[in-house]
Amino acid sequence: MTEPLTLAEHLCRRIGAEGPLSVAEFMADALAHPTLGYYSTRDPLGADGDFVTAPEVSQMFGELVGLWSALVWQTMGSPASVRLIELGPGRGTLMADALAAARVVPGFVAAARVHFVEIGPALRARQKETMAARAPQVAVEWHDFIGDVPEGPVIVLANEFFDAMPVRQFKRSPDGWHERLVDATADGRLVFALSGVRQPLVPPTWDDTLGDVPEDGVIEVSPAACAMAGLVAERIAERGGAALIVDYGPEQSAPGDTLQAVRAHGFDDPLAAPGEADLTAHVDFAALAHVGARAGVRVLGPVSQGAFLGRLGIGARAEILMRTAPPEVARDVKLALHRLCAPEAMGTLFKVLGYIHPALPAPPGFAD
Numbered sequence: 001m002t003e004p005l006t007l008a009e010h011l012c013r014r015i016g017a018e019g020p021l022s023v024a025e026f027m028a029d030a031l032a033h034p035t036l037g038y039y040s041t042r043d044p045l046g047a048d049g050d051f052v053t054a055p056e057v058s059q060m061f062g063e064l065v066g067l068w069s070a071l072v073w074q075t076m077g078s079p080a081s082v083r084l085i086e087l088g089p090g091r092g093t094l095m096a097d098a099l100a101a102a103r104v105v106p107g108f109v110a111a112a113r114v115h116f117v118e119i120g121p122a123l124r125a126r127q128k129e130t131m132a133a134r135a136p137q138v139a140v141e142w143h144d145f146i147g148d149v150p151e152g153p154v155i156v157l158a159n160e161f162f163d164a165m166p167v168r169q170f171k172r173s174p175d176g177w178h179e180r181l182v183d184a185t186a187d188g189r190l191v192f193a194l195s196g197v198r199q200p201l202v203p204p205t206w207d208d209t210l211g212d213v214p215e216d217g218v219i220e221v222s223p224a225a226c227a228m229a230g231l232v233a234e235r236i237a238e239r240g241g242a243a244l245i246v247d248y249g250p251e252q253s254a255p256g257d258t259l260q261a262v263r264a265h266g267f268d269d270p271l272a273a274p275g276e277a278d279l280t281a282h283v284d285f286a287a288l289a290h291v292g293a294r295a296g297v298r299v300l301g302p303v304s305q306g307a308f309l310g311r312l313g314i315g316a317r318a319e320i321l322m323r324t325a326p327p328e329v330a331r332d333v334k335l336a337l338h339r340l341c342a343p344e345a346m347g348t349l350f351k352v353l354g355y356i357h358p359a360l361p362a363p364p365g366f367a368d
């Protein structure tokens with residue numbers, strides 16, 4: 001058999017051989033197929049890419065996350081070595097800004113062992129360039145999987161990582177819940193279908209509210225996100241440290257089909273061009289909080305990104321940058337502040353969830 005040319009062709013062949021895929025299987029292939037997946041084939045960030053993330057909006061985001069990390073490290077007793085892990089580091093911008101700002105905390109940068117968990121070769125190359133240019137004295141190790149990061153206390157950072165974790169979708173029908181699937185037509189188009197098998201559902205954070213979902217309503221669960229968050233939380237509970245998870249989604253588990261495709265800064269049909277568009281789903285923060293509590297960490301928040309950055313002093317940081325910058329740069333700083341914090345921009349939809357070892361004091365950002 002010849003190599004498939006496109007991910008759509010690969011998916012059609014796979015469906016022909018195995019039958020329809022779950023939405024999670026489809027999403028996993030679309031994003032992370034080793035040679036054809038979206039993140040395996042490109043750097044999608046930036047104005048000329050598909051989307052822009054908070055660290056790419058402004059240095060202020062990474063700087064405040066860096067100071068947060070350094071303060072947590074101090075409360076851990078300033079250990080000589082801490083694994084500073086970033087999940088899905090994109091272009092490496094957040095880490096570079098974080099380390100630059102955290103230099104004001106003596107000893108932190110020397111103690112930080114930076115570990116990037118990244119599947120994309122193009123983004124890995126970009127991260128290497130960023131770190132070589134901006135933090136040449138810091139050694140970085142790359143891993144495909146967080147479980148491969150060596151032992152030790154950790155500070156884990158994840159911005160817009162969990163929204164890339166595959167979700168399974170279930171639809172309510174008159175006779176119960178059925179899984180939503182991705183099938184292929186005879187002429188090679190991908191289409192949604194519904195499993196004929198009735199599925200008993202018991203997601204722990206839905207409790208009684210599952211019964212309120214109307215007919216044809218869809219709920220999403222992400223075993224991959226929960227497994228990943230579980231590994232982070234177990235590591236913190238066993239070895240000490242904290243995690244900061246920033247993403248978009250509701251505070252409480254809520255119904256809705258949130259699978260979306262983004263391409264060239266606009267929405268696309270999720271099945272139209274697999275491997276060519278970013279696919280995401282809302283993060284279920286209640287599920288991640290549940291996983292953390294079960295693993296034995298103290299769960300902080302979620303709080304809105306606007307409130308979190310406000311408490312960490314983004315207003316004061318913006319003032320300083322604006323005071324010393326030429327007018328056009330000052331205007332950009334003001335726009336970035338609005339984009340990151342305003343409720344009508346990223347301020348409310350994006351949320352921050354923390355995990356911290358129960359013996360440590362609450363870090364800043366989560367309450368006044």
Ligand SMILES: C[S@@+](CC[C@H](N)C(=O)[O-])C[C@H]1O[C@@H](n2cnc3c(N)ncnc32)[C@H](O)[C@@H]1O
Nearest residue numbers: 039053088089090117118119120123159160164
């Ligand atoms: C939306 S980008 C966010 C990038 C960066 N955190 C930022 O804020 O700019 C998602 C990142 O997660 C990575 N990624 C996606 N799925 C992954 C997986 N299963 N394991 C490791 N990295 C993954 C992508 O390659 C990319 O670096």
